[in-house]
Amino acid sequence: MIKAENSDISPIHDWPEADAYALAQSSQLVELIRDEITLAGGAIGFDRFMEMALYQPGLGYYSAGSRKFGITGDFTTAPETSSLFSICLARQCEQIFQVEGVSTLLELGAGTGIMACDILDELGRRQALPSQYLILETSADLRQRQQQLLQQRHPKLLNRLVWLDELPSVPIEGVILANEVLDALPVHRLRYRKHVAHELLVGTDDAGFIWRESEAGFMPEQMLQTYGELVGELPDGYVTEYNSMLSPFIETLSTTLGNGAILLTDYGYPRREYYHPQRTQGTLACYYRHRQHDNPFIQIGLQDITASIDFTQVAEAAHASGLEIYGFNTQAGFLVSSGLEKIISELGAGSDQAMLRYSQQAGKLILPGEMGETFKVMAVGKNIRVPLMGFSFGSHLHRL
Ligand SMILES: C[S@@+](CC[C@H](N)C(=O)[O-])C[C@H]1O[C@@H](n2cnc3c(N)ncnc32)[C@H](O)[C@@H]1O
Numbered sequence: 506m507i508k509a510e511n512s513d514i515s516p517i518h519d520w521p522e523a524d525a526y527a528l529a530q531s532s533q534l535v536e537l538i539r540d541e542i543t544l545a546g547g548a549i550g551f552d553r554f555m556e557m558a559l560y561q562p563g564l565g566y567y568s569a570g571s572r573k574f575g576i577t578g579d580f581t582t583a584p585e586t587s588s589l590f591s592i593c594l595a596r597q598c599e600q601i602f603q604v605e606g607v608s609t610l611l612e613l614g615a616g617t618g619i620m621a622c623d624i625l626d627e628l629g630r631r632q633a634l635p636s637q638y639l640i641l642e643t644s645a646d647l648r649q650r651q652q653q654l655l656q657q658r659h660p661k662l663l664n665r666l667v668w669l670d671e672l673p674s675v676p677i678e679g680v681i682l683a684n685e686v687l688d689a690l691p692v693h694r695l696r697y698r699k700h701v702a703h704e705l706l707v708g709t710d711d712a713g714f715i716w717r718e719s720e721a722g723f724m725p726e727q728m729l730q731t732y733g734e735l736v737g738e739l740p741d742g743y744v745t746e747y748n749s750m751l752s753p754f755i756e757t758l759s760t761t762l763g764n765g766a767i768l769l770t771d772y773g774y775p776r777r778e779y780y781h782p783q784r785t786q787g788t789l790a791c792y793y794r795h796r797q798h799d800n801p802f803i804q805i806g807l808q809d810i811t812a813s814i815d816f817t818q819v820a821e822a823a824h825a826s827g828l829e830i831y832g833f834n835t836q837a838g839f840l841v842s843s844g845l846e847k848i849i850s851e852l853g854a855g856s857d858q859a860m861l862r863y864s865q866q867a868g869k870l871i872l873p874g875e876m877g878e879t880f881k882v883m884a885v886g887k888n889i890r891v892p893l894m895g896f897s898f899g900s901h902l903h904r905l
Contacts (some may be wrong), residue, residue, distance in 0.1 A: 509716075510904075511742075516861070520648055520793060520794060520796060520804075521794050523804070523807050525809055526567075527569075527571065530564055530569055530806060531804070531805050531806045531807050532631050533564055533591060533650060533660055534558070534561055534564040534565065534805055534806040535713075535805050535806075537556050537557065537561060537564070537807070538554060538707075538714070539555070539556070539599065542562055542707065542708060542709055543709075543827075544895065546696055546709040547708055547709075547717075548706035548707060548717045548719075549706060549707055550693060550704060550707070551691075551692065551693060551694040551704075551705060551706065551707055551801075552691040552692055552693050552749065552750075553691070553707075553716070554707040554801070555691040555692065555801065555810050556691040558801065558805050558806060559689065559691070559809070560643065560644075560811060561806070564806050565806055566806055566808065566809055566810070567643065567644040567646070567647065567689070568644055568645065568646060569646065569806060570646050571807060572614075573647075573809070574616055574617050575617075578768055578794075579792045579794055579795065579808060580792040580793075580795065580809060580810055581771070582616060582724065583671065583684060583876060583880065584616070584620035584623065584684060585616070585617065585619060586866060586870060586876070587863075587866035587867070587869065587870060588619075588623040588626075589840070589845060589848060589849065589852075589863060589866055590620075590623075590626065590691050590840065590866055590870055591619070591620045591623030591869060592623060592624075592627045592848055593623045593839070593840045593844065593848065593895070594620070594624060594682065594768065594770075595624040595627035595631075595695065595843055596627070596630050596631075596843050596844055596848075596894070597768065597770075597839075597843050597893060597894060597895045598610060598624070598633075598635075598680045598682075599628060599629065599631055599633040600891075600893065600894050601633070601679075601680055601765060601893070602633055602679070602680075603633070603768050603888060604681065604889070604890065604891050605678075605689075605764060605765060605888070605890070607678040607679040607680070607764055607765045608635050608636040608637075608678070608679055609635055609637050609639065609677045609678055609679030609680075609765075610624070610635040610637070610638045610639065610679055610682065610685070611616075611639040611640075611641065611669075611673070611677055611679065611680070611681045611682070611684040611761070612638070612639070612640050612641070612681075612682045613641050613642075613681065613682070613686045613869060614641075614642060614643070614683060614684075614685070614686035615640045615642050615647070615651050616647060616651075616685075616758070617647070617650055617651065617870070618640075618651030618652075618653075618654040618655050619654065619737075620682075620684060621638060621640065621651065621655060621666075622654060622655060622658045622659060624638075624682075625638060625658075625659050625662055626658075629662075631874065633808070634662070634665070635665065635679065636665065636668050637665050637666075638662070638665050638667070639666075639667050639668075639669055639673070639677070640666070640667070640668050640669065641668075641669045641670075641671070642668065644710060648668055652668065654716065654793070666829050672757060672758075672760075672761045673761060675763060676760070676761060676762055676763035677761060677765070678763045678764050678765055678768050679765045680765050680767070680768060681758060681761065681762060681765070681766070681767040681768070682767075682768050682770075683767070683768075683769050683770070683771075684760060684771070685770070685771055685772075686771070687751060687754070687769060687771045687773075687814050687819070688747075688755060688771050688772060688773070688811040688812060688813060688814055689809075689811060690748055690750045690751060691750060692744055692746040692747060692748045692749075692750075692789075692812045693746065693747045693749060694716075694744065694745075694787065694789065695723060695724070695744070695745055695746070695747055695750075696742065696743065696744050697739045697740070697741060697742070697743040697744075697745075698741060698742070698746070699741065700739070701722040702722060702723050702747075703718050703719050703720070703721070703722060703723060704718075704719045704723040705717070705718055705719075705744070706718070706719055707802075713761055713802055713803075714802040714805075715802070726874050732737070738782055739780065739782060740782055740785065742785070743782070743785050744786050744787045745779075745780060745784070745787040745788075746784065746787050746789060746812040747787060748812065748814070748815065748818065751814070751815075751818055751819065751822060752818065752821070754823035755819060755822035755826060755828075755885075756822060756823075756825070756826040757822050759823070759827055759828050760826075761803070761828035762828075762886060762887055763887070764886075764887050764888045764889075765886055765887065765888075765889070766831065766884050766886035766889055767823075767884070767885050767886055768883075768884050768892070768895075769816045769819060769882070769883045769884075769885075770836065770880060770882045770883075771813075771878045771880065771881065771882070772790075772813050772814065772876075772880050772881070773813040773814030773815060773816050773879075774813065774814075774815070774881075775816055775817050775820065775879055775901075775904040775905045776815050776816075776817035776818065776905070777817075777819075777904075778814075778904075779813065779814075779816075780890045781814045786799065787812070788812050788813035789801065789810070789811075789812050790810075790811050790812070790813075791804070791809065791810050791811075792808060792809040793807060793808035793809075797855060801870060814881075816833060816881055816883055816905060817905045818884075819883055820833070820883070820905050823872045823885040827887070828885040828886060828887060829885065829886060829887065829889070830883070830884075830885050830902070831884040831886060831889060831892075831893050831896065831901065831905060832882070832883060832884040832892075832893050832895065832896025832900060833882070833883045833884075833896070833901045833902045833904070834881065834882050834895065834896050834899055834900060834901055835877060835878050835880070835881055835882075835899065835901060836870065836871065836876055836877055836878075836881065836882060836898075837870070837871035837872075837873070837877030837878060837899075838879035838882075838898055838899030838901070839882040839895040839896070839899075840867075840870055840871055841871065841898055841899075842894060842895045842896060842897045842898045842899070843894055843895045844859035844894075845867060845870075845871070849863045849864060849867055880893060881901070884898075
């Protein structure tokens with residue numbers, strides 16, 4: 506996610522006021538979470554708080570009807586920034602289709618549906634359309650928006666489009682795509698004291714929600730593998746996140762894939778950088794109208810809450826569930842390897858204005874100060890016999 510062009514982090518008093526309907530929905534959600542905290546005896550895990558804030562049916566940030574994406578929403582993602590991102594992904598999919606003879610696409614968490622539209626445009630232009638384009642979207646509101654956009658832009662391809670309620674039970678032969686979905690999975694929040702992780706739970710006081718540090722140490726078996734060697738290095742008071750849903754999520758995707766690849770794009774780091782001793786306040790980030798901050802206890806249901814991805818954890822989960830790891834690259838490296846420069850010269854040919862526009866968009870996608878370095882692309886999968894084009898320059902596998 507990136508903030509809108511020219512938008513600075515603004516002080517809280519400078520935030521645009523939500524409308525009365527949105528505020529009423531937010532109050533309802535706050536009451537529901539308060540009730541759950543009371544029922545739980547005074548505190549719940551942050552993972553549960555984040556789950557309710559984002560996904561509570563009808564009220565959570567992704568379940569309710571706020572705009573979310575783009576200049577008038579809260580944040581902008583790579584496919585919303587430029588079709589160049591989706592065109593490069595499409596070319597990577599085309600290579601896999603051609604070499605492996607597979608032809609299904611499954612997109613998880615499709616947002617506004619713009620990435621699906623742009624991928625279908627590009628694959629159509631190149632006579633490489635998928636036999637089916639499946640979308641699994643947990644938000645009913647976004648699913649409706651995706652259907653409207655795809656009906657408008659691809660009325661002739663509706664017979665290939667299927668919205669799923671759950672992952673297919675028969676493994677698919679093709680490519681699974683997920684852009685900025687892993688960062689939307691609820692996380693635990695932890696604080697280290699004397700080399701022991703304590704979970705930061707969510708409690709309440711008269712003013713609202715507050716952090717409550719649990720007395721007991723928090724180190725489930727799965728997390729021990731992740732943190733084992735790092736714990737000794739983390740300073741007192743160090744705050745970080747742990748994503749306990751990530752590994753089961755990757756395992757489920759492994760079961761869903763027969764042959765082909767899973768392309769995961771998201772912001773995150775290899776483990777050594779994620780849990781760097783100097784990253785003392787973790788990676789939790791909230792987005793409201795292009796303001797980024799780290800307080801999840803305000804604007805509840807009206808703002809996005811995310812945490813970066815430990816890509817070493819993704820690779821370990823992939824390996825443990827029988828997936829091969831084909832590549833890990835920065836977003837910049839992936840896009841350049843997938844032919845970004847050539848694509849810009851094709852699209853901009855004959856028009857200086859178009860060339861300038863695409864070049865500016867490419868800058869946002871690949872410059873280190875924009876999305877180029879923080880965002881990564883990981884490819885895992887089964888039975889792919891050739892090196893994937895998106896990882897031909899600048900492989901970062903050694904950093905995992
Ligand atoms: C930050 S948005 C990214 C949207 C889009 N991929 C993009 O890049 O613009 C996260 C998306 O993931 C969806 N989502 C969250 N959890 C999911 C899950 N477990 N399975 C599928 N989609 C999920 C959300 O509803 C939303 O569409």
